[in-house]
Amino acid sequence: MADFEDDSSLLALLLDVSPAALSCLASTPGLGLQSLLEQLLTFVNTFLLLNDANRLAVFTAGAAGCQLAYCSSSCLPPAVAGPAAVADAAWPPSASVLSGLQQAVTAVAQAATAAGVPPAAGAACQLSSALSRALCFINSQQRRTATALPGGGPLPEGPDAGGGGGGAGPGQRAQAARVLVLAAAPDAPSQYIAVMNAIFSSQRSNVIIDACHLGQGHSAFLQQAAHLTGGVYLRPTKPQALVQYLNSVFTLDAGTRALLRLPGAAQVDFRPSCFCHKRQIDLGFVCSACLSIFCEQLPACTTCGTEFEGKQK
Amino acid sequence: MAAASAGLVAFINQLEGHQLEALFTQPYATVALLRSLQPLARQVLARLVCTGGAISAALVSSFARPEASSKLAAALGELTSLRLLSKAAQGGQQMYVLHPSFQAQLRQAMCCGMMDDLQAAALPPPDAAPPSAAELAAFARQQWEAVLLFLVDGASSPPSPPHVLRAAPLDVPSLLAAAGLMLKNEYTQRQSISEAGFQFLLTGLYSQLWAVVRQYLAGLGAGPTGGQGGPPGGGSGLAVAINFLLRLGLQAGRPICYSQLGPAERAIAAHMAQLGLLMPAAAGADVWLHPTRLAAVLAGGGRAGESAAASEDGYVIVESNFRVYAYTTSAVQVAVLRIFVRCDALLPNLVVGTVTRDSASAALALGITATQMADFLRQHAHPRAAAKHPVVPAVVTDQLRLWQAERARLRAQPAAIYSRFESPQLFSGAVEFARQAGALLYCSQERQQLAVDASFHDAMRGHLRERKMALGL
Structure with a gap:
């Protein structure tokens, strides 16, 4: 018996394939889309090699929405993963991941051209919906393993069930879950509230959000996501060597992270967006009742309707 | 450990x-x-x-x-x-x-x-239904339990090789004897379980598999004595054999075509089928070998093997009054429990027993440690019991540890004893001298006796001689 802890994890990988990200990748020297996918594939293989209980799902997050591009065969419900699926599942999933990702990416590009959106336009990815999708996926996986185990039974929906998250029974610990966001598009301030809600719910369900930002500048959303959930935010200085960054930092499970030095964001950009105009602000007005943020002083809160007293301008 | x-x-x-x-x-x-x-x-x-x-x-x-x-x-x-x-x-x-x-x-x-080499390999004909997960598990259990049962009583028949393979069978009794798990009685020619064998029974599946496979590989390396038709000895043959064994567990349930294997691999495959790592199933004209859970455990690196074992065959409930309930029909599991649990009632699907001082001491005398017993109870806990914390009541684990400590109450130490001192001053001076040197083991004022560490004897003799001279005795 091995004397070490269970270090397997469930990883949801979000790949940003929005037009903005694709144009950004194309302009990065030494890292085209093809090279990115190949390096990502190496990372996926490494992750699955390191532990046979590691499970993985890859989502593509585009401007239009989020799609599942690949998931480990053990993530599928038993009805879908029949004997045919087992024979299909090459291990490690070299070819199937790459072809799935390429299909997804080309589909996104085609959809964008069909819709008449010029690819260079700043259509950012729907980070909030992609994060929510990943969290839903993780939650459903954890619930399934909890119910599949003998004695787990239906989920304990007691008064304390909300706090635990993950839905694991009292005896067994749910498999640790992580989200890795591989983004290149700039933040869309209009998504601020939805992204923050996704971050808080992953914080509550003990899901770490890691982020690797390949675009220009830093992403405040991803910095905050990593900061609040205990993940790692990384902006590679040499994006062409992406695979080394991925293998060194993002294959680590939570237990091993505590032992190793990791790159940390020197400064986290905590600036929020205002609720009224979705502008990123340094200083603003906060509703004392519901904590909504506004960039200008209003007579009443537009979220909860509280009337503000005091001097109006 | x-x-x-x-x-x-x-x-x-x-x-x-x-x-x-x-x-x-x-x-x-x-x-x-x-x-x-x-x-x-x-x-x-x-x-x-x-x-x-x-x-x-x-x-x-x-x-x-x-x-x-x-x-x-x-x-x-x-x-x-x-x-x-x-x-x-x-x-x-x-x-x-x-x-x-x-x-x-x-x-x-x-x-x-x-998967390059496996992608190229043929797949079984699609019309032949592969064995279901339950069938695979049942086959693996049947073969492996036959090995364990033979180990326990030495009289039952060791697992038989699957007939479809028509290969030279593996000599399971010699394998277990060579691994030191069984001893052969020279007069009756009967084998019985050794102390190492009892310890083997209480370890996890991963360790058990590796103990057997290790001996099997050693037999292959030693030449024709262990495995008939095995690969030639030396580094590469052994490496190929290990690689083949591990491949069984790593290829995610893909079957292997028996007739496409080389002669050396075919012999190993047949032996592994006998141990339950592979399940042969005829499909079309060929025989296909389906890796079972045991093969995955062998290659899984321990952690996965443990969880795979725990999720399937948890059957033991331990109560804080030292009662043990084991929901099992397997003769092996009953036999393993009886190593350290007194059996009170044997029902068709349930064994009721008690961990007593006598039963635990008997196991301790076999060289089994308290930790091994507690770990066994924990690893094979019934899912209902496994959901509790702690899985095995602390009184039971503590008492097992105390019973073990009880065996180590006496400690032998070489010593020198001195008696019949000529005067009480001489005695008290000697006691003080030994105490200061930290070598005093025992002293009795009434009997005027004193025992010191054997290595201190020379110094003590010198001291006594000096004191006698000084006291004029």
């Missing part, structure tokens, strides 16, 4: 240089070895595998946070003892060099996957 060191890593640690060289060129052995390492060692490899040339040792040591540097050092120590990493001095600096062929295999697996 023996259980912890009975895995793939321990096995590879024992191999010689040329065997290791051959092993590291085998893809499946490389992957299985990677998974058997501790997590930190795996991460170090993940970081180093894509680098070229030597890496400065100072850089590698700086991976760890200051408080975890000892853990990193332990992981690096494991890697160097397996010769995956070697230290070299270059330009006055300590450098680490990854084993080149191991690195090449790992890179290959990371970049391209490892």
Whole structure:
């Protein structure tokens, strides 16, 4: 018996394939889309090699929405993963991941051209919906393993069930879950509230959000996501060597992270967006009742309707 | 502890240089070895595998946070003892060099996957239904339990080889005897379980499998005595055999066509089918071998094996009044429990027993430790009991430990005893002298007796002589 802890994890990988990200990748020297996918594939293989209980799902997050591009065969419900699926599942999933990702990416590009959106336009990815999708996926996986185990039974929906998250029974610990966001598009301030809600719910369900930002500048959303959930935010200085960054930092499970030095964001950009105009602000007005943020002083809160007293301008 | 060191890593640690060289060129052995390492060692490899040339040792040591540097050092120590990493001095600096062929295999697996040779292999005809998971599990259990049952009573028949394979069977009794798990009585020619065998029964499935497979591989390496028609001895033959065994567990349930294997692999495959690692099923004109759970456990690196065992066959409930309820119909499981549990009632699907001082002492006398017993109860806990915390009541584990400590109440120590002192002053002076030197073991004022450590005898004799002179005795 091995004397070490269970270090397997469930990883949801979000790949940003929005037009903005694709144009950004194309302009990065030494890292085209093809090279990115190949390096990502190496990372996926490494992750699955390191532990046979590691499970993985890859989502593509585009401007239009989020799609599942690949998931480990053990993530599928038993009805879908029949004997045919087992024979299909090459291990490690070299070819199937790459072809799935390429299909997804080309589909996104085609959809964008069909819709008449010029690819260079700043259509950012729907980070909030992609994060929510990943969290839903993780939650459903954890619930399934909890119910599949003998004695787990239906989920304990007691008064304390909300706090635990993950839905694991009292005896067994749910498999640790992580989200890795591989983004290149700039933040869309209009998504601020939805992204923050996704971050808080992953914080509550003990899901770490890691982020690797390949675009220009830093992403405040991803910095905050990593900061609040205990993940790692990384902006590679040499994006062409992406695979080394991925293998060194993002294959680590939570237990091993505590032992190793990791790159940390020197400064986290905590600036929020205002609720009224979705502008990123340094200083603003906060509703004392519901904590909504506004960039200008209003007579009443537009979220909860509280009337503000005091001097109006 | 023996259980912890009975895995793939321990096995590879024992191999010689040329065997290791051959092993590291085998893809499946490389992957299985990677998974058997501790997590930190795996991460170090993940970081180093894509680098070229030597890496400065100072850089590698700086991976760890200051408080975890000892853990990193332990992981690096494991890697160097397996010769995956070697230290070299270059330009006055300590450098680490990854084993080149191991690195090449790992890179290959990371970049391209490892299914190339399997993709090319034929698939069974689609009309033949593969055995279901339940059938596979039942076959694996039947074969492996036959091995354990033979080990326990020495009279039942060892597992029979599957008939469809028509191969030379594996001599299970000699294998178990060679592994030291059974002893042969020279007069009756009957085998019975040894102390090591009892300990073997209480370890986890992963350790059990490796103990048997290790002996099997040793038999292959030794020549024709162990495995009939095995591969030729030497590094490469052994490496190919290990790689084949690990491949069974790593190929995600893909069946192997028996007739497409080479003669050496065919012999190994037939033997593994006899042990329950492979389930033969006829489909069309060929026989297909389906890897079972045991094969996955063998290659899983311990952690996965443990969970696979726990999720399936938990059957023991321990109460705080030392009652043990075991929901099982398997003769092996009953026999294992009876090593340290007094059996009170034997019902068709339930064994009711009690852990008593006598039953535990009998097990302790066999060399089984209290931790092993507690671990066994914990690992095979019924799912209902496993959901509780702690799984085994603390009174039971504590009492097992106390019973073990009871056996070590007396301690033998070489000593020298002195008596019939000529005067009380001489006695009290000698006691004081011995006490100051820390060598006093026993003294009795009434009897005027004194015992000191045997190594202190010379000093004591000198002291007594001096004192006698001084006192004029």
